[in-house]
Amino acid sequence: MRIRRAGDRGLLVETGDPHRLHAAVRAAGLPGVLDVVPGERTVLITTAGDPGRLAERLPGLPLPEQAAGDAPPVQIPVVYDGADLAEVAELTGLSPEEVVARHTAAEYTVAYLGFSPGFGYLTGLPAELRVPRRDSPRTAVPAGAVAIAGPYAAVYPAPSPGGWRLLGRTDLALWDVTRDPPSLLRPGARVRFVADAS
Template sequence: MRIRQVGAHALLLDCTTPADFPEAALVEAWRSELWRRRERGDLIAVEIVPAARTVLLDGLPDPTTTAQQLTRWASDVAAATTRPNQANAEANANAEDEDEDDDAADVVVPVSFDGPDLPAVAEHWGVDVPAVRQRLTSTRFQVAFCGFAPGFPYLTGLPAELALPRLATPRPRVPAGSVALAGPYAGIYPGASPGGWQLVGRTDLVLFDVAADPPARLGPGTTVRMVAA
């Protein structure tokens, strides 16, 4: 982990990791720890913003003191982070014992799996279209971070070998609610916009509402399950 000061009141944690360890796991460990510390009053920060490989802390009264705290907390984060093989083994061992309260906390996203790129995704994965639907509805996703557009969630949970390329030519307009795949992520377009992700379905769930609190329906750390609409 590298800590960099950004301006007068912010720090950037660079969570770049070895090739066999996904940055998303370390970023999520830091996000969870920092949110927990802030709730306990151990950390004063206006914003804690995860991204693909970094976590930004903004609104810090004393970045130097906070940097020292981060160094002390690094061992706690390391203890909470396991390497992928170990994590997968533990997840498989405990799959049948998942707590019902955890399931209840998931945001359920009804999806009509009729996206124009569904056949291409199936071909890339070497399966048929029903198998793509089955994979997506059996995966428990988690929002790693939001970006690209307000309320656009980058969802982790798919195996690395299922990563997909973006379209060679982005579409000038992707409809709101489009469920899509690109790289290692799944995502849902909160509003109509250009986009180059592979479209596999659509949902009527409203993902971003400026009048809501919070405005983004799927914020970092939220667990998500897709179900066939």
């Protein structure tokens, strides 16, 4: 664990397990902590108190066994009819059916949220499905598009431009301002994609 100052009131913690540290800081109820934001390899902690004192306490925090606790994986039903499914199959040397089978067999973890509200970068994509982004991004990707790029899988929560390769679509709302919290996905949560024949 490497702890560095981030401005007057923040700490940036480099760690091999940001999700478990995020959960530990949240559970500890440390005085003065304002926000805890996990990234792929870091956790940003802001405090109203003394960042130096907080830094001294972090290495001693007990980490939970699992970041998501006993929560079951978020199930995302997917109709696999994406515009890039055939191209992904060609790039990987698999059939479209094999691409779907491997995509649904994996269990993913929400590494962090970014790009747009509710957009979760999911780790756990099988190595054989890791393909590069498109050479030319689309100007419009529909909400609910299920996509992959590099080592990540994701679901677009809202219409936006994007260069990821589209495998399918879901009707599940990833971002809903009437829900508390609005994002269906949270850092550290586990995710499973389930083929939906409809």
